[in-house]
Amino acid sequence: MLGLLSFPGERTGYDLKKWADASLRFFYWSPAISQIYAELRRLEGLGYASSRRSEPDEPRAKRRYAITAAGRAALARWADTSEPGPPVLKHPLVLRIWLGHLAEPERLATRVREHMERTRAELKEIRDALARADAHDATGGGTGDGTGATGGGTGATGEGWRHPRIALRWSERHQLAELELAEAMLADLAEPHPPGARAPTEGDRADTGADTPADTAPTDG
Amino acid sequence: MLGLLSFPGERTGYDLKKWADASLRFFYWSPAISQIYAELRRLEGLGYASSRRSEPDEPRAKRRYAITAAGRAALARWADTSEPGPPVLKHPLVLRIWLGHLAEPERLATRVREHMERTRAELKEIRDALARADAHDATGGGTGDGTGATGGGTGATGEGWRHPRIALRWSERHQLAELELAEAMLADLAEPHPPGARAPTEGDRADTGADTPADTAPTDG
DNA sequence: GTGTACATGTAATCCGTTACATGATTCC
């Protein structure tokens, strides 16, 4: 949350939700809206965020949040003290494959194909977001996120949005990789029964291993 | 848990933990040991698993669990009724990149490199597991998992372990992809400042997009 | 005889979700 607020501008909980869904979601998180409101209140309690009610002449009553100096300090401390942990992945499709003995081969393959469909849809969303971001700063765009929300108007164009864009590009490539992985798995599944045959899977399995060639395999003797 | 038990053989909670850490971990889950014990008791309560105390002549007192017919039925129902949801990813490194404006460029790059190191280590573990699985069924291996645990000795060789191996192969490729993604990100980070320059990033960004070829180039103008 | 692996649990807590509740505004 603090990270979202660290970009220039003030935002409502609702804004943050939409923004998170269009960016953080692809590589980290898509918080429930209820959690956002709760967290914003908590952050304000800690002195890391400040909020302001909307002017009475505004059409809608809302509460806009911004990060405070203390919040910025805490965030900066976090950002360069704590190590980024390993990525956490929960992949229900691969789990199903792992449990493949429970299903008919046909259904398994169908599942993989469905997954690929979903992945393509996701990829499209990411590309849309990327396009939006580009258009946004080509026109010299407005607010403070890439979504096109309404709000303050600090007008920090181009620069500052560099890193979010890099992350989004990572997400794009990630989805592409996901498609390739699914395809490879489909091929593995299609392979004839295992009796003896240790199919070489083409010219696959190259290097990219550890540093030294000789490695004396520590784990298994 | 039921899925783990669906493979032939009886196992203790401790066995399951080790096994999960050597397989499920790479694509789905690494449950806390305390949760495993709790869950096993719950499953037994539901009639989905049965347990047996070790014989008094065994060196250690332990409790071995097996899946029941009801458990198998419930699992099968789950496996082909419920849709596998989308994969859930929580990638702290990419989050740090997204928040790159908070850090010095140097530190960011270092983080990415550290991540690559970790990824290579992970990749090695996966390959070891794969090698272990191969060796295991070449020798006509024993128990009921790929880890080399002790236990029953139902002796289901080769077949039945096909799908776990496919999942593991997926994990191997996944880590390779992760390395490539990190490298690409490193390149993005190294790119000169954004003022105007919209660097084309080489002959990258091929097809694999949606269905139609003409797509009105969303990402880059 | 000391450290590691085996083996099983309890208690407190956290992060996050779903379901529920409410109401204003805008678009068609």
Add this chain to the structure above:
DNA sequence: GGAATCATGTAACGGATTACATGTACAC
């Protein structure tokens, strides 16, 4: 006038973790 979107919350619950507690067996 009705649906979608904007906007904010409360309550109950769930999955999972960490910290704590305990004890045996084996290897060096």
